[in-house]
Amino acid sequence: MAKQLILCDCSGSQQIDATALSQATGVSCSKLHSALCTTGIDTAAAALAGGEATICCAQEQRLFEELAAEIDAPAPPCLDLRDRAGWTSDEGNTLPKMSALIAEAGLSVPAAKGLDVVSEGVCLILGPSEIALAAAEKLQDVLAVTVLLDKTAEPPMSRAFDVVRGDLRQASGALGQFEIRIDALQQLEPVGRNWNWSDARNGGRSSCDIILDLTGGTSLFPAPEKREGYLRADPAHAPSVADALLQASQMVGTFEKPLYVRNEPLLCAHSRAGQTGCTNCLDICPTGAISSSGDHVSIDPMICAGCSSCATLCPSGALTYDAPPTDSLFRRIQTLAKAYLAAGGVAPRLLVVNGHGGEMISLAARFGRGLPVDVVPLEVEALNTFGHAEVLAALAAGFATVDILLAPGAERDVMERELALANALGGNKTTLLDLNDPDALSETLFGVEVPAALGDVIRPMGTRRQITRQATKALMPDAGVLPLPSDAPYGAVLVDTSACTLCLSCVSLCPSGALGDNPDLPQLRFQEDACLQCGLCANICPEKAITLEPRLNLTDSALSQTVLHEEEPFACVECGSLFGVKSTVEKIVEKLAGKHSMFQNPGAARMIQMCDNCRVDAQYHQENNPFGGGDRPRVRTTDDYLSKRRDH
Structure with missing residues (x-):
């Protein structure tokens, strides 16, 4: 928070009570000036020299920043009280709003993280000959220009910049790192009186820092206005072409690219074991910056435009907006x-x-x-x-x-x-x-x-x-359970107990731990507060026994585990220990015992009803034991090899 607020009523056009404002905010306020940016400029300079002052005028921010630079003072923060609070036809009290704006301005907001992007000014210009070549002539002194003409274009009569001919098949990347692929590529051969083109070849690859698209056709990228380094203009509209040329000429140097979104892959609910769950970010990203990387997603920070759609729709918090946090x-x-x-x-x-x-x-x-x-x-x-x-x-x-x-x-x-x-x-x-x-x-x-x-x-x-x-x-204290839209990230998992076999495939894939098991009993447990409604459990269920119900359960039951389905465990016929699900074991016995070639023998069929330890023991001691074999051979030593050599 600034130590002092420098107030100005902008030639008496707004009402500010400096005393009340100071009492409400706890910040010292200057006297109320009327023309701080003109006749009061010396007062502003004195305040800036003292440091830690906030100028309550955003209109003249540039002026105050230049003034601070002249007197070697730090650039002051400027707060717009006039447009947001002072200039209003409402005759009510503006003090609460002004106090709120001042308090918010005093917060310290972390700076966005970023990375450096270097553009050396290598520019590819696309478009019809008359437009593209004219643009290249204007940019040739500030950029390293290459013009790509279509396959029917005639050779130009200039060597001030590079010119090629062909079909642009693919473009990827952003400012400073575009990658392009050109088919039917022909280079200019400026030999003799009549220049010509080289033989065409496919698969030509190159890179550039800037793409200036003057074709007037379909964009090379989704959401082209958000692709840094890619400039489009209607070739029939001279002002837009001029604007694009000006922008291109400024795209040389080192730029800082904000890292808008933070990614925590371990929290991602996109996929597990080849099953697809949440695809919110992939579906919504306007620039195509997000791609699937197996169980989670990856973000290309160079393509990300910082719209925050992905972070807002992410149900797990794997993606969060970070510019600022x-x-x-x-x-x-x-x-x-x-x-x-x-x-x-x-x-x-x-x-x-x-x-x-x-x-x-x-x-x-x-x-x-x-x-x-x-x-x-x-x-x-x-x-x-x-x-x-x-x-x-x-x-x-x-x-x-x-x-x-x-x-x-x-x-x-x-x-x-x-x-x-x-x-x-x-x-x-x-x-x-x-x-x-x-x-x-x-x-x-x-x-x-x-x-x-x-x-x-x-x-x-x-x-x-x-x-x-x-x-x-707090807002709906008596609501209990609120129904929600079908795409909500909150809800319950409903299980058809007549179909569920407690295979627990859903538990193994649940990314948030909302679904769990009981190590001691055949149970499927659920904590509703943790459910992301990603759909992985429903997709993996072999019996199609799971459906989702979007809702927000505000009762305490949502914070603890509840049993969705449970069955009686089966007791091992040898040791009596509990394992598996009784109904499942009985179904397997009914289906296989005496009916399958591997379980014709009653002893083999009986193993189905044994726990893991007893089943291994029974297999080891049965006739034709698959684990059995002759006596292990004696370990041979160095003496054995030496004695064999002596015998020879």
Whole structure:
């Protein structure tokens, strides 16, 4: 938390009570300035020189950062109180919201991990001759350009850059590491007066750092706008081509690529023993960055665009968003709610936005009604980081509702799925706002009747699954068992006891340990709280005796093991020890004894009814013992070999 807040009312256009704000936040506040970025610039410089000051103005952040650099002071954090709280047509008290925003700004958020990506400026340009060659001429001085023309193109009359001809069959990778394969590849032969092409060959392979696609055709990659280093433009639209050329010219050097998602393979519920279970991340990844690696999945960090869809839908927690870590988002949610309520606010509403939504809030504040005083904005890196667990945590912390403002390029199906689950668990208090007009955003938020918020607020901790359970119990204390959508990651395993043979194949494959056995008795046991609804148990069951029931059991029975199916054990006919399942052993005896060639002998048939130890003992002592043999030969020593040599 900063030692001092530097306040400015932006030429008297907003009301800020510095004394009340200081009392509510516990942070020292400066006097209320009116034009900190112009006539008050000397005051701002003095505050920056003192260090650990937060400037409560985001509009002039660049100015204050340049000022700090001039006086050798650290760049100050800047907080937007004006657009998010001060500029509003709502005549209510803005103090609780401002206090919440200040408290959240004081949190320390871990920096995202990353890796260096090196681009040396090797650029492949695709497209028709007139467009691609013109683009190459503009980029030839800043990039190492190669133009790939189609098979009918005529040889160009320039050697300022490389030109080849052929069919691009495959492309993979991202910025700094694209790999391409070209069939019917022909290189330019600039010999004599009439240049020509070399003989065509298939399977040509190469690499490049940047791909500039000016073909106007189908994209080389899924979600092309999220593939770093791959630039597309409509060749018929000159401004978009110019933008692409400018972007390409800037893609030279060393860049830091964030590592958006952390992967814990041991927790993955994707597959076991060749049986497929959960495929949520594989199905939803827009860029194709995730692939199956046997029992778990792998993520190519160079292709991952950080949308967080995989982490939000992962039922086991094997994939978690890490830029920043998930737990920091829960801290931000709880800090906002706690500070708002502590400052005397009642029933706040949370508005979740990304950068696009932040711009809409600023436009609504400057040109329209702004936000109501009880709407607290929370800006996140990726909208899909805000799933059902985060919604429920917000409601449990004291927010009356949670609204998520949709943005272009966001995976809407993920958010709709998560919000449906959140509403089933939290009582229909979450809405997805599909609005592109700032005025419509304001009108929608002003025109809503706000429900009561949770009275006895809680701040749950733990994994996303644990937080979901704790929050739901607080929100729905009398619910017992809540039915959930079919794709929910919570639920029960139902067993058809008339079909189940207690083979326990399901137990051996269960990735979370929800299904277990009893080492002393033939039992199939189940702990509902641990069930991921991945489907591995149902897929492996040879009798097809298992079905899944999506639900959240809020009773204590979900936290302990219950017996789904049990049978009487069989007693060994020799020693009397219990082993196996009585009904299964009797069925085997009935089917094989006297009817199968290996069990015609009553003694052999009787072995079916023996435990492992007695069966081995009986086999060893029976006639034609398969384990029997002659006396073991004497171990030969060195003397034996030496005496044999002497005899010869």
